[in-house]
Amino acid sequence: MSAAIGKLVAFGGSTPNIGTSLAAFGTAYRIASSTGKKVGFLCLNLKSAKTHLYLGIDKPEVTLDGIRPELKAGTLTGEKLKQYSFSPSRLDGLHVLFGNLARDQAEYYEPEQMTSLLRAAREAFDLTIADVSAYWDNAATVCAMREADHRCLVTTGSFTHFQEDVHRWTGQVGAQFGMERQQFQLVLLNGKYPYSGGGFGMKEIRKETGVVSLSELRLKESVHLQLDSGRLDEWLASDERNAAAFDPVVDPLLRTLNWAERLQKAGNPWRRRLMMHRSRRQ
Numbered sequence: 327m328s329a330a331i332g333k334l335v336a337f338g339g340s341t342p343n344i345g346t347s348l349a350a351f352g353t354a355y356r357i358a359s360s361t362g363k364k365v366g367f368l369c370l371n372l373k374s375a376k377t378h379l380y381l382g383i384d385k386p387e388v389t390l391d392g393i394r395p396e397l398k399a400g401t402l403t404g405e406k407l408k409q410y411s412f413s414p415s416r417l418d419g420l421h422v423l424f425g426n427l428a429r430d431q432a433e434y435y436e437p438e439q440m441t442s443l444l445r446a447a448r449e450a451f452d453l454t455i456a457d458v459s460a461y462w463d464n465a466a467t468v469c470a471m472r473e474a475d476h477r478c479l480v481t482t483g484s485f486t487h488f489q490e491d492v493h494r495w496t497g498q499v500g501a502q503f504g505m506e507r508q509q510f511q512l513v514l515l516n517g518k519y520p521y522s523g524g525g526f527g528m529k530e531i532r533k534e535t536g537v538v539s540l541s542e543l544r545l546k547e548s549v550h551l552q553l554d555s556g557r558l559d560e561w562l563a564s565d566e567r568n569a570a571a572f573d574p575v576v577d578p579l580l581r582t583l584n585w586a587e588r589l590q591k592a593g594n595p596w597r598r599r600l601m602m603h604r605s606r607r608q
Contacts, residue, residue, distance in 0.1 A: 375426055478511045
């Protein structure tokens with residue numbers, strides 16, 4: 327493979343409707359805005375595509391189901407994918423392919439079609455973030471997770487969200503496709519989002535699940551209002567602190583991709599913080 331081929335990161339949830347898409351999208355934007363890289367975001371939740379609604383778009387011009395003929399024919403290229411992707415004016419450097427709106431066709435996506443899409447994404451972007459379903463019964467989730475250079479599994483402090491499901495995905499289903507538990511970065515959404523009233527912390531979850539890599543996102547409850555009103559892009563771009571909330575996921579991801587050193591050479595303002603964080607871990 328060419329050295330110019332982009333990287334792929336997959337985000338899945340241990341359970342549906344816990345904020346996986348928000349974690350994935352926020353991470354994608356933070357990396358794009360901080361590195362100057364071309365970052366693609368693929369909405370691959372085949373039965374519950376909502377990214378367009380989070381950005382205030384009722385009827386996207388191009389969606390995943392709209393390019394199925396090219397996926398079937400194997401003719402999708404990186405250049406075409408860039409043309410089909412939406413670039414939010416407030417989120418410079420981010421390219422979004424909206425998801426499948428024909429829910430009744432979700433089960434008809436074949437592995438070959440997903441492989442074609444992921445290959446085109448690697449050609450088009452320096453980094454692709456694929457947001458997939460919490461269930462591994464479809465080609466999009468399995469192919470994206472299997473082919474990813476880095477895998478994030480989002481969960482919460484609720485016992486019912488991590489106790490059984492994390493074991494199932496990382497220990498049972500993932501193993502069937504050649505993925506080991508230590509190859510997942512567990513992303514813990516703090517107990518106040520979207521739920522309230524406590525929950526288990528990182529120490530207990532790490533012990534229960536056996537997952538080595540674990541990051542915690544602390545997001546304000548008010549961000550839920552931005553999703554409902556279609557102003558996620560405005561919320562991310564309006565205040566640097568909002569985007570910085572995703573750094574606990576972004577930092578280890580950049581180190582995994584060996585992009586932290588590139589940021590240093592470019593004189594990026596992240597340099598000091600990344601180096602201090604690395605020193606503490608060593």
